[in-house]
Amino acid sequence: MTLEDMEIHQMDVKIAFLNGKLEEEIYMEQLQGFMHQGGEHLVCKLHNSLYGLKQSPRAWNQKLDVFLKSIKFMKSEADPSVYVAQVGDVKFFIVVYVDDLILVCND
Amino acid sequence: MPCVFLGCYEGTKTYHLMCVETKRIIISRDVVSIEQSKDIGGVPHFEKEKNVVLHEEVEVEQPLTFSRDTILNETRMEGVQSESTPSSSSEEEFVVSNDNPSSEPSQDVPRERPQRQRREWLRDWWIATKEVERTTVAFLEEPQNIKEALTCENSKEWECAMQEEYDSLMTNNTWTLVPLLVDRKPISCKWVFKIKQGANGEVERYKVRLVARGFTQTYGVDYNETLRRLQRLHLFIVFLHW
Numbered sequence: 001m002t003l004e005d006m007e008i009h010q011m012d013v014k015i016a017f018l019n020g021k022l023e024e025e026i027y028m029e030q031l032q033g034f035m036h037q038g039g040e041h042l043v044c045k046l047h048n049s050l051y052g053l054k055q056s057p058r059a060w061n062q063k064l065d066v067f068l069k070s071i072k073f074m075k076s077e078a079d080p081s082v083y084v085a086q087v088g089d090v091k092f093f094i095v096v097y098v099d100d101l102i103l104v105c106n107d
Numbered sequence: 108m109p110c111v112f113l114g115c116y117e118g119t120k121t122y123h124l125m126c127v128e129t130k131r132i133i134i135s136r137d138v139v140s141i142e143q144s145k146d147i148g149g150v151p152h153f154e155k156e157k158n159v160v161l162h163e164e165v166e167v168e169q170p171l172t173f174s175r176d177t178i179l180n181e182t183r184m185e186g187v188q189s190e191s192t193p194s195s196s197s198e199e200e201f202v203v204s205n206d207n208p209s210s211e212p213s214q215d216v217p218r219e220r221p222q223r224q225r226r227e228w229l230r231d232w233w234i235a236t237k238e239v240e241r242t243t244v245a246f247l248e249e250p251q252n253i254k255e256a257l258t259c260e261n262s263k264e265w266e267c268a269m270q271e272e273y274d275s276l277m278t279n280n281t282w283t284l285v286p287l288l289v290d291r292k293p294i295s296c297k298w299v300f301k302i303k304q305g306a307n308g309e310v311e312r313y314k315v316r317l318v319a320r321g322f323t324q325t326y327g328v329d330y331n332e333t334l335r336r337l338q339r340l341h342l343f344i345v346f347l348h349w
Contacts, residue, residue: 018279026329027293028282028319032253034273036284043293044282050296052318054330 006106013064016099020049020059057098064096112138250300261313265300268315276317294323 013019026046036042049059065075068083073094076082083094093104110124110133124133250256256265276282287293296319303312324330 018281024330026319026324027285027287027291029293029295030284031273031296031317032298033257033269039284041286042284043287045285046282046319048279048281050281050319051316052296052321054321054324056321 004106006104009103011101011103013099013101016060016064017049017051017056020056020061020063022046022049022053022055022059024055026053060099061096068094110138112140249302253298256298256300256315264313265315268300268313269298272315272317291328292325294329295320 028044028046028050030036030040030042030044046053049056053059069075071085072087073083073085073092076084081096083096085092090105090107093102095102095104109127111127113123113125113132115122121134121136122138124135124138125131126133248259250259250265253269256262256269259265296317299316299318301314301316302310303314305311
């Protein structure tokens, strides 16, 4: 960082896994203790990701990927956990590890 | 006694040292490292006081060969006798962990704890094990399922926390209730109960989470792809160290 006089900042995302949208149709039993009165035969059709699902990490990563691309970040070809953006002379790097992010920029 | 630090072995609590004068290998824990750099024959060294022999010394027949990479630090060994032995006064320090609420409900019968003699060379380990014991006690109080949560003495708190979690799932629009298709089997879910503790072991928060039981999902039906490539941890670390 000292070489190019860059700033570094670290962050992590709260309840990241609950933010992912599911691509598959998943049905889940109703919760113990929160049964719908008169609708015991119904099941929960999931829209958002939950802890414990097989696709939770992927759903979260997809969501983050779409968001970063929407703000003009490009995914590195060599390493899919690195995103790069350039505005004029200012370069931004983001390194992703599940819900931990490191932001680096030379401004 | 000046010694050279050779290394620590996994699974033991001892340092392995070589005495500079006698060329013997010494296994001991009574080691104090010297921060200032001093060289004996071009090798950083340790010291051990002469009159103390705590552990067996191993005689080495052939001339010692060791790589300089194994020399991590410099130490000075210090005799136990020269220190004042921590006696009854320090014993009291370790019998404090009983202030944990509801860990022992029968308080009218004060139980006599067996006073164990601590090994002198293990005294720095003692506090660590005490901490572990205390966390284990608190851990056991957490209900394993919803039935336990609603019947235990903290059921009010658990119920509150469950409602909170449920409400947040609802506001996130996590699911909608639908009739089940004939050929589908719903996956199961469960509540997980956790007590968040502060630094002193006091209860900070009752936390409840709903988790789906991912192992009841069927490949190709409930899920297709799972992980993105997240194994590039080393790169993440490189950036962290920068």
